[in-house]
Amino acid sequence: MIPAPFDYVRPASVEDACRVLADAEAAGDEVKVLAGGQSLLPLLRLRLAYPSALVDLGRLPELRGVADRGDHVYIGALTTHDEVMRSGVVREHVPLVALATATVADPAVRHRGTFGGSMAHADPAGDLPAVALALDCVFVVRSSDGEREIPAAEFFVDYLEPALGPGEVLLGVRVPKLGSGWGFHYEKFHRTAQAWATVGVAVAVRRGDGGAIEEARIGLTNMGPTPVRARVAEAALRGVAPSPAGSNGSDPLREACAQADAGTSPPADLHARPDYRRHLARVLTRRAVGAALG
Amino acid sequence: MTEELDAGLVAGRIAESDQMSEPSAEREMGRARRRKEDARLVTGRTMWTDNIQLPGMLYVAFLRSPMAHARITGVNVSAARSRPGVVAAYSGRDLAGEQGSLPCAWPVTEDIVIPDHPPMAVDEVRYPGEAVACVVATDRYRAADALEAIAVDYEPLDPVLDMTEALAEGAPKVHEAGNRAFTWKFAGGDIDAAFRDAPVVIDRTYVQQRLIPTAMEPRAVVATTDGDGFTLYSATQIPHVLRVMLAMTTGIPEHKLRVVAPDVGGGFGSKLQVTAEEVLALLLARRLGRPVKWTESRSEGNLTVHHGRDQLQRIAVAADRDGRIRGVRVELLADMGAYLMLVTPGVPLLGAFMYNGIYKMDAYDFTCTGVFTTKMPTDAYRGAGRPEATFAIERAVDELAHELGIDPVEVRRRNWITREEFPYTTIAGLTYDSGDYEAATEKALAMFGYDELRAEQADRRERRDPVQLGIGVSTYTEMCGLAPSRVLGSLSYGAGGWEHAAVRLLPTGKVEVVTGTSPHGQGHETAWSQIAADALGVPFEDVSVLHGDTSVAHRGMDTYGSRSLVVGGVAVLAACEKVKERARELAAHLMEASADDVEFDGGRFRVRGTDEGRTIQELALAAFAAHDLPGGFEPRLDAEATFDPDNFSFPHGTHLCAVEVDTETGRCAIRSYVAVDDVGSVVNPLIVEGQVHGGIAQGVGQALFEEAVHDADGNLVTTTMADYLIPSAADLPEFTTGRTETPATSNPLGVKGVGEAGTIASTPAVVNAITDALRPYGVRDVRMPCTPERIWRALAEAEAAVPGQAPATGPAPAAVPGFAPVPTHGSTPGAAPPPAPASEPIRGFVAPATSESAPEGGAR
Numbered sequence A: 001m002i003p004a005p006f007d008y009v010r011p012a013s014v015e016d017a018c019r020v021l022a023d024a025e026a027a028g029d030e031v032k033v034l035a036g037g038q039s040l041l042p043l044l045r046l047r048l049a050y051p052s053a054l055v056d057l058g059r060l061p062e063l064r065g066v067a068d069r070g071d072h073v074y075i076g077a078l079t080t081h082d083e084v085m086r087s088g089v090v091r092e093h094v095p096l097v098a099l100a101t102a103t104v105a106d107p108a109v110r111h112r113g114t115f116g117g118s119m120a121h122a123d124p125a126g127d128l129p130a131v132a133l134a135l136d137c138v139f140v141v142r143s144s145d146g147e148r149e150i151p152a153a154e155f156f157v158d159y160l161e162p163a164l165g166p167g168e169v170l171l172g173v174r175v176p177k178l179g180s181g182w183g184f185h186y187e188k189f190h191r192t193a194q195a196w197a198t199v200g201v202a203v204a205v206r207r208g209d210g211g212a213i214e215e216a217r218i219g220l221t222n223m224g225p226t227p228v229r230a231r232v233a234e235a236a237l238r239g240v241a242p243s244p245a246g247s248n249g250s251d252p253l254r255e256a257c258a259q260a261d262a263g264t265s266p267p268a269d270l271h272a273r274p275d276y277r278r279h280l281a282r283v284l285t286r287r288a289v290g291a292a293l294g
Numbered sequence B: 001m002t003e004e005l006d007a008g009l010v011a012g013r014i015a016e017s018d019q020m021s022e023p024s025a026e027r028e029m030g031r032a033r034r035r036k037e038d039a040r041l042v043t044g045r046t047m048w049t050d051n052i053q054l055p056g057m058l059y060v061a062f063l064r065s066p067m068a069h070a071r072i073t074g075v076n077v078s079a080a081r082s083r084p085g086v087v088a089a090y091s092g093r094d095l096a097g098e099q100g101s102l103p104c105a106w107p108v109t110e111d112i113v114i115p116d117h118p119p120m121a122v123d124e125v126r127y128p129g130e131a132v133a134c135v136v137a138t139d140r141y142r143a144a145d146a147l148e149a150i151a152v153d154y155e156p157l158d159p160v161l162d163m164t165e166a167l168a169e170g171a172p173k174v175h176e177a178g179n180r181a182f183t184w185k186f187a188g189g190d191i192d193a194a195f196r197d198a199p200v201v202i203d204r205t206y207v208q209q210r211l212i213p214t215a216m217e218p219r220a221v222v223a224t225t226d227g228d229g230f231t232l233y234s235a236t237q238i239p240h241v242l243r244v245m246l247a248m249t250t251g252i253p254e255h256k257l258r259v260v261a262p263d264v265g266g267g268f269g270s271k272l273q274v275t276a277e278e279v280l281a282l283l284l285a286r287r288l289g290r291p292v293k294w295t296e297s298r299s300e301g302n303l304t305v306h307h308g309r310d311q312l313q314r315i316a317v318a319a320d321r322d323g324r325i326r327g328v329r330v331e332l333l334a335d336m337g338a339y340l341m342l343v344t345p346g347v348p349l350l351g352a353f354m355y356n357g358i359y360k361m362d363a364y365d366f367t368c369t370g371v372f373t374t375k376m377p378t379d380a381y382r383g384a385g386r387p388e389a390t391f392a393i394e395r396a397v398d399e400l401a402h403e404l405g406i407d408p409v410e411v412r413r414r415n416w417i418t419r420e421e422f423p424y425t426t427i428a429g430l431t432y433d434s435g436d437y438e439a440a441t442e443k444a445l446a447m448f449g450y451d452e453l454r455a456e457q458a459d460r461r462e463r464r465d466p467v468q469l470g471i472g473v474s475t476y477t478e479m480c481g482l483a484p485s486r487v488l489g490s491l492s493y494g495a496g497g498w499e500h501a502a503v504r505l506l507p508t509g510k511v512e513v514v515t516g517t518s519p520h521g522q523g524h525e526t527a528w529s530q531i532a533a534d535a536l537g538v539p540f541e542d543v544s545v546l547h548g549d550t551s552v553a554h555r556g557m558d559t560y561g562s563r564s565l566v567v568g569g570v571a572v573l574a575a576c577e578k579v580k581e582r583a584r585e586l587a588a589h590l591m592e593a594s595a596d597d598v599e600f601d602g603g604r605f606r607v608r609g610t611d612e613g614r615t616i617q618e619l620a621l622a623a624f625a626a627h628d629l630p631g632g633f634e635p636r637l638d639a640e641a642t643f644d645p646d647n648f649s650f651p652h653g654t655h656l657c658a659v660e661v662d663t664e665t666g667r668c669a670i671r672s673y674v675a676v677d678d679v680g681s682v683v684n685p686l687i688v689e690g691q692v693h694g695g696i697a698q699g700v701g702q703a704l705f706e707e708a709v710h711d712a713d714g715n716l717v718t719t720t721m722a723d724y725l726i727p728s729a730a731d732l733p734e735f736t737t738g739r740t741e742t743p744a745t746s747n748p749l750g751v752k753g754v755g756e757a758g759t760i761a762s763t764p765a766v767v768n769a770i771t772d773a774l775r776p777y778g779v780r781d782v783r784m785p786c787t788p789e790r791i792w793r794a795l796a797e798a799e800a801a802v803p804g805q806a807p808a809t810g811p812a813p814a815a816v817p818g819f820a821p822v823p824t825h826g827s828t829p830g831a832a833p834p835p836a837p838a839s840e841p842i843r844g845f846v847a848p849a850t851s852e853s854a855p856e857g858g859a860r
């Protein structure tokens, strides 16, 4: 549990950080950005990663904090989980983020781990990537070549692989405000209080005037090598009136949610095999939609 | 003014508040004293082994086998030797001449196979994580880095993972002598008669999964030498046993070896061992002439701390139709792992006398076969043999109750030993000295609200509520207080079970108690002080307890098997009594009275019928001054005592657990838990409470969360705490605890031991509750740990067998598709998919064609 030797760099500005990363890339060195270290350090300690240097963003205040920007909330990459879940702006305008963040790990981890780190780590078992996907967040990244934006749908490329170039730093994430009439819920199924999600379901749902569902957005945690949208279930939910089960025993909400696992390729691990994960995705989606509808 | 947070200040305050809340003239026995140890522990002023720093100290790191079974064809450490900071690097071959073999102190049969067990593998590795080489460097970082420069050539051999396959003809061998270590049999009564024509036979097979003891403090060792003698500091439960064993193993003469257990942060049996690392640290200190330290990482610990449980149990219960048990037959396969360590083969036998539980019966038959596999050796883990036994009998009795349609509490009542029948000699030959199962059970039922919960359960069943309620009961006893030396001898154990204490009265009247027990979280300093304070009539605060260093506490058998109070606490009392007799003699002399006329009360010796008296403190000073002593009286009041118990002690109790099982997801949540334990007389109720709470948590861990999993190649995949789940407070309910007190008659304190009770009782209570919840769906058993996935699959299988029983939303039939080719997720990339859980049949004993019915098929 002792990492291999590495160099440590603490840049004084984002420009500095980008320059260090660009130089390393040119030299062919593998360097890693360090945020809260809650995912990176375990990899180092188990000697599953051997970066030559860590570039610590920890002292860059411009990467930290939450701002209300009219049609969206901007969350700086270095904002800790604890800060995110206590932010009044987040709770008021993008409550799904606060709900999901509150389920991450335990207080010790939440005081160090960061919002941006959770995204950049691109672990499909992490709770926040599915939320970013469901809300169509936009990722703002910077390299020595300048700034660019990456939509959530393109950010999570593969297992532990974000759409970040080796010279790129994630600055922050734009979380769109969805406006009024939406309900939210994050349903996490895990074996112990501090454990990662076996399956998680992030739901945002809006009803029309008649009470039927007009739009549903569903992001799934740990149902494939990346977080996934349950597009088939989303479509099936459109127009469903979430009344109690009909007298003929039909339950359109349940039927729509029974397609939550369509198009997923869930992993096998110690806590669940794929068929069980698929089953959980269906049941939990039903519960999450129900809870989001209030 | 802001106040600095000062550890000393905080500790002082804690101690102070304790004193203020507790007036100081009553009896100490039974008083809920807060532990003296805690102020120091919670303010971080502990001396863990890893905190020890010695001048010139070097650090050891071990290279460990990445394979379960392989021939070692070459180890090259030369590149590692030239790495920065490296002082030495050795392979197993380099140490082969002097490393000897790790000891097994419990050869349970004459023909037992005890393979040679080199602390560092030389020619062959036989479990994943076995040490194959080591580096000694100037700091632990350099040592870890240099491991990567060691080259090892392995020629893979077939792993041996399954006990039944291991015993089959032609199976790959762990050792040349074969995979059977021993077969041990025990019987009482006529078992054939009990089963012949029995109206009901319950025949079940249970899997005691492999567990990894997870003490808060990892193992650590420091070894040092002054060129003549050696000192070994180790996070151990057994400094005394360790010293004797190391003297025998390493050739270091016993008088040249001091062993110290400094502060030790939990053990649960895992530190009841003579480990490879302890032996190797001594050898390295001897070779290099410098102090060396090794501290395990958590992952290293999961691989190489000895594992626990891992048995396959077949239990058959023959009964009459009214529920009366006629006999119990038990066949065990016990996974030894690759080698026999200190008490490996004895662990299943500690359960051999307990499968009859608290019940009367005519016959009992027990067979255990120890099997070698290519896994880490198993050994003692909290309860050691007795949790396994209690689980099997308590699960089987529940099945019997269900089979007969009798309430599970009622079936127990019809079979248990009644309070009038004590002392009672069981079919397994133990004499239970005292107990009151009626009282504990009545109290538990009342606290639990049994009838109300049964009503709610009926309602939920009626409504087909997707969340079902289950109620589990476990009425346990255990044999603990290890142990009468004579009995240990008859079981072929290598040592005795006595305990030693010394009491020193200092000139100022303060008291030092020296104990051979070796606390590692139990609070002996507090409890032993309470015992001595009452016995000598001195204030609690005036007693210090010394332990854990063989040069201070020179005689002892250490701490395990809930023995410390029952044997060691009694030894403290006996030594105090001897001190008192000496003091009485001196008092009589000084007061010119006959010793028979001197009575003792509240710390003062008084001549009967007069006011003339001397306090014990005055007598201490008089003995020290030695100006005026009786003829031949040595100038001290100190005394020693060694206590060897006549019998084990038998705590008992009734635990009740209510679970809610979500039949849609398989999640099981404990809703309420009631434990009523009878641990005899209580020295300190707060400590008892702590032991019960922790014990229950650990038993629940086995029932719901914990399992060491190996992949098909035999590699351990649960090497981190993200994979090996243990419950935290957040995963457990509030426990409701109660006590009945039936004093033990086997010792003068009336105490029975409480260290293992909670763990022994709780596992079957939880699993009985889960099966109780799921019976309407046709589920008869869920294999431990009862994970949500296993519960879901059990429901699916039951539904497939009898369609229509499971809820409409139930899972698809349990056909298991191949694993999707997706990497494992979560925080530990690289963990491989596990073997299939619940739905695979239990390998092992051939299940009887009809397990429920009488031979004539008359059970239903």
Ligand SMILES: Cc1cc2nc3c(=O)[nH]c(=O)nc-3n(C[C@H](O)[C@H](O)[C@H](O)COP(=O)(O)OP(=O)(O)OC[C@H]3O[C@@H](n4cnc5c(N)ncnc54)[C@H](O)[C@@H]3O)c2cc1C
Residues within 6 Å of the ligand: A032, A033, A034, A035, A036, A037, A038, A039, A040, A041, A057, A077, A078, A103, A104, A105, A106, A109, A112, A113, A114, A115, A116, A117, A118, A119, A120, A121, A125, A126, A127, A128, A164, A168, A169, A170, A171, A194, A195, A196, A197, B827
């Ligand atoms: C015990 C434990 C339990 C946990 N449980 C959960 C859980 O239940 N749910 C959950 O979602 N998470 C969980 N986590 C992970 C936690 O949420 C981490 O905070 C998160 O995964 C990573 O954030 P970090 O700031 O620590 O990133 P780091 O570990 O510092 O970095 C992670 C990765 O992201 C990269 N990176 C970080 N910041 C940037 C940036 N600004 N620009 C570019 N690249 C960047 C790093 O280079 C690295 O590759 C757990 C962690 C622990 C230790």
